[in-house]
Amino acid sequence: MSLGKKVTLNTGVEIPQLGYGTWQSSPGEVSVGVFEALKAGYRHLDLAMIYGNQPEVAEGLKKAFAEIPGLKREDIFITSKLWNSQHDPKGVEAALDSCLAELELEYLDLYLVHFPVSFKTGDELFPLIAGSNEPDGDVEINDSISIVDTWRAMTKLPKSKARAVGVSNHTVEHLDALIKGTGVVPAADQVERHPLLQSKELVAYCKEKNIHITAYSAFGNNMIGVPLLVNRPEVKEIAEKVSKRIGSTATPAQVILAWSQVGGHSVIPKSVKTSRIIENFKEIELVPEEIEAIDALGKVPQRFNIPVIANKPRWNINIFGDEAEKNAPHKVII
Numbered sequence: 001m002s003l004g005k006k007v008t009l010n011t012g013v014e015i016p017q018l019g020y021g022t023w024q025s026s027p028g029e030v031s032v033g034v035f036e037a038l039k040a041g042y043r044h045l046d047l048a049m050i051y052g053n054q055p056e057v058a059e060g061l062k063k064a065f066a067e068i069p070g071l072k073r074e075d076i077f078i079t080s081k082l083w084n085s086q087h088d089p090k091g092v093e094a095a096l097d098s099c100l101a102e103l104e105l106e107y108l109d110l111y112l113v114h115f116p117v118s119f120k121t122g123d124e125l126f127p128l129i130a131g132s133n134e135p136d137g138d139v140e141i142n143d144s145i146s147i148v149d150t151w152r153a154m155t156k157l158p159k160s161k162a163r164a165v166g167v168s169n170h171t172v173e174h175l176d177a178l179i180k181g182t183g184v185v186p187a188a189d190q191v192e193r194h195p196l197l198q199s200k201e202l203v204a205y206c207k208e209k210n211i212h213i214t215a216y217s218a219f220g221n222n223m224i225g226v227p228l229l230v231n232r233p234e235v236k237e238i239a240e241k242v243s244k245r246i247g248s249t250a251t252p253a254q255v256i257l258a259w260s261q262v263g264g265h266s267v268i269p270k271s272v273k274t275s276r277i278i279e280n281f282k283e284i285e286l287v288p289e290e291i292e293a294i295d296a297l298g299k300v301p302q303r304f305n306i307p308v309i310a311n312k313p314r315w316n317i318n319i320f321g322d323e324a325e326k327n328a329p330h331k332v333i334i
């Protein structure tokens, strides 16, 4: 069985381009999903403490090691993420330790700063500002910890526990601040990227600095009820044309995932349905005209994951410089 294409990170280690995402996978679904993904051939898992399901991911991993012949820990590239309330440099290694404990693993292949946003440090995952109530409250943003300080602590983590370190949801400005402030280039930036948000400036910057891009929400998943890209007529039409050319069915999901990997990026689709897990892992190659047809869908960039509008409780901070964030009182501290 082909286990998919790989690319090399700036640490010299290979990362499979097609990974398996685990956000919004409910209890009872994610251990099965992880097992089915590994059985289907995925060798890259995308996890995070904040997804609240890492102990269950651990169950899926244990089942996979027991039941998939020859499968070993070192065959799988595992990513997880430092949460916003864990940005205090003094607590970064302890946060990694507790992440590893949840996963019952000795090491991660990649540990990412989940967002360039620091919340009040502590055990509360979404600490509310005083006088603010759920579900419409605001999270307490900590403006005294800079992303450079957190990144410096990440770069000092023992390689025995985190083989590589990187970031997520960081813009060119944020990445530039990390590199100037510490001299250490992140191995990866995991960002929202799909045909409607192609982020050409970020892609060019990362190429120049040798920062690997992992695309999340490749199907345009969102919390605001907009139809997934796989269900849009224009994507279905491109998939039909690809199917005709290759003489077998190419689904909209496969077409989007193939597009997402052009340029050497990785992509981490999430599904808890076995048939879709298998569908998403099937590789197809696009020809230049098909890539251009998908590129053309993104003339008006659309970002879905904007915490100031999409999240409850709200994070009242300007992260991406999007129009919707312009009145937010907090900004990323570099």
Ligand SMILES: NC(=O)c1ccc[n+]([C@@H]2O[C@H](COP(=O)([O-])OP(=O)(O)OC[C@H]3O[C@@H](n4cnc5c(N)ncnc54)[C@H](OP(=O)(O)O)[C@@H]3O)[C@@H](O)[C@H]2O)c1
Pocket (backbone or CB within 6 Å): 020, 021, 022, 023, 024, 046, 047, 114, 168, 169, 190, 191, 215, 216, 217, 218, 219, 220, 221, 222, 228, 230, 253, 268, 269, 270, 271, 272, 273, 276, 277, 279, 280, 305
């Ligand atoms: N770093 C970050 O801040 C961040 C943010 C968001 C996501 N992520 C990571 O990226 C992963 C992927 O992003 P995402 O979960 O937002 O969204 P996504 O992968 O773009 O889309 C997931 C949605 O697509 C559906 N789906 C999956 N395969 C399909 C197929 N072949 N046909 C039709 N529908 C399909 C899934 O439903 P079913 O499950 O019912 O199949 C689910 O509703 C996450 O799971 C997480 O690991 C990271």
